[in-house]
Structure formats: structure tokens, C-alpha cells
Amino acid sequence: MRRSISRNSLEENTLEQIKNEIETSLLAIMLRESKEGEEKQWLIEHCTNEGLVKVIQQMTVLMLHILDVIGECEPINGISISKKFGTPKGTVSKITCKLVQLELIYANYLENNKKEILYCTTSLGKELFQLHRELHKQIDDNFKNFLKKYDKNELETVTNFLKNIAQTSFMK
Template sequence: MSSKRTNSNVEQALLITEMMNQIGALQNRFQTEGEDEERRWMTARTSDDRVVDFLKEATVLMLHIVHAIGESELVNGITISKRFGIPRGSVSKITRRLLEQGIVQGESLPDNKKEVLFRLTSVGRKVFNLHKELHVHIEGNVREFLSRYDIEQMRFLVQCMKDTVVTSWVRFDEAEGLQEENSATEASRNLRDAGEVSEILAMLRRLDPNKLRKAKELIRIAFLED
């Protein structure tokens, strides 16, 4: 294997490791910090104490169900579940809480007392409008953020996202049985290589800038030059 190909493989392994690290950071950003930021944004834009009290304990799923009811106005739990992809058990549990908090109100059909239709209360409508404004605000910021990339970069990002949605990271199929021995050997080698790369990255992160530059130069001289 030529030094040029070795260099390319090492760089690819490093980039893959860095991308996986960034995916984890991105998940944390959206799941924790992002939720808190959205809550603060909405709280800062209302003077209604009832709305503020609700936002303090509202989860993302609760807000999504409020949004779903607000868009449909009068809707039952089954429709919310099917239309918005929220499990029926979660819809039932959350709508009960929203009823108790005065965010939604329920109405029974004259010919079917078991079926309950939900609509927003005046407080719920304020929450819905705030959440809707938040979505518009975020969409504008996302469009502004993505506009920094050129057309080719955006095409790549779109394709990468599409591929990610339809790709299984497990790739396990019982019908196919065990993989051939050479595939298992290659997978084992890849795992070992990835582990070594991760270990090297961890070591490099502990270096100060001066030592990091020296390490970079040593790697280039020892492994990458022809």
C-alpha cells in the first residue's frame, strides 16, 4: 500500500471518528440545550403567568400535542396519534395532564360518550401561538445558517441526510445467517483500527498547541512522506 493511500485511509478514519463525535454532540444539543433554549425564548415573549407556569414543566412532546390540537382545533386522540406519529399511549397520558392544567378541554360526542374530542382553551391557544412563532423563528434562522454553504455543499448535505434516514447502522438480518469468515475478519480489523484511531485522538487532545504541532510534524515525517 502506497504512503499516499495510507495517508488517505488515516485521514478518512480520523474524519469518520470526528463525525461520530459531532453526531453525539448534536444529539445532546437538540435534546437538552435546544429544549431549554426554546423554553426560554417562549417564556420571554409572554406576560401571562399561566403560560409561564405551563412552559416551566412542559416537555417537547407536550408542546407537540398542543400544536397538533391547535392545528386541528377539534380532534380525538387516535387522529393525533396517526397524523403526527405520536404513540397512542403517550397521547392519552399527555392529554389527561393537559386537561388537568387547563391547556385543553374535552368534549364527548352525543352518540359516543367514550370518544373525547380535544380543543385548546384560551391559555392553550396562547401556548400554541407562541410555539408556532417559535417554529417560524427557527426556520428563518436555519435558512440563514444553511445559506452560508454553496449549492454543491447543500446537495451533498441533502443526499447525506437522505441516505442516513434509510440506512440501518445495525445491518442484522437473521435470514442471511452468519457472514463469511473473511467478512468477519475484515470487520474485526476495522474495529481494531477504529479503536486505535480513537486512542490516538484521545492522546492528541491532551496536548497543548505547541506539542500538538510537533506531534503533527513527527507523524508526517514518520508515516506520510514517501
């Protein structure tokens, strides 16, 4: 009997350690993803246009991703950017104004509707859009190589775990 209590206690201790490692790892992922430095640093290191490097230094990651949506779907209006990116219209409006000021995009007003603005990338914006696409291709390729370390069962377990995390509110 004494042996089974110690074994159960040991298993509970190990399970608690695993749970703590999961929580610590998820927190580390969230903190890393919230930092802007890594993505911008890659862009700066791989950019050959000094003028564009100065522009990148002034940008946030959100600005880069809105530029990406514009480059992918141009011409596109603010409402479509908001829906596609899941960002409030006011945020999109502020960011598109900054992108216009940085000469990465320009605004086209429709003749029959002065409220409707369509955004397109400038040549500088296209250059950054392409560079940002190269970054994401490298990230995708590296992630695919990373996943090769795991077998099908391990990946199914991780997938199930991540889906459950995404669907669960821990505020309740």
C-alpha cells in the same frame, strides 16, 4: 513507492478523521435535540403571561408538540393526534390528560358516542400555541439563513448523506 504509501496512509488518516468528526457531530446534534431546556427557555423568555410561564415550566417538549397538533387541527381526537404525530395512543391519552389539567385544552364528548373525545385549545392553550409557532418560525428562518452559507453542490451532498442516514439501520 515510499512516497505513495505515505500519501495513501495520509489520505486514509484524513478520511478517518473526517468520519470521526461526522460521528461526533451527529452525536452532538442528537444530544442537543434530546434536551428540553433550549425550547422551553425560549418560550419562557418570550412569554409575557406569568401564569403561562408557570405552566410552561411544568411541560415537556412532547406536551408542547401535542398541543401544537391540537391547536393546528382542532377539534381533533386522540387517534388522529396519534397518527399525525406518530406517538402511541396511550402516550397521547396521558399527555392530553395533563394538558387538560394544565387548562391548555378541553375535551368535548360527542352526544351519540361517549368514547369519542375531541380536543380543543383553551384561550391559554391558544396563547401557548401561538408562542410555540413563533418559536418554530424563528427556528425555520434561522435555519434558512444558515443554509445560505453553502452552495448547491454542497447542499445536494449533505441532502444525500442525510437521506442515506435516515434509511440505514446501523443495528444490522
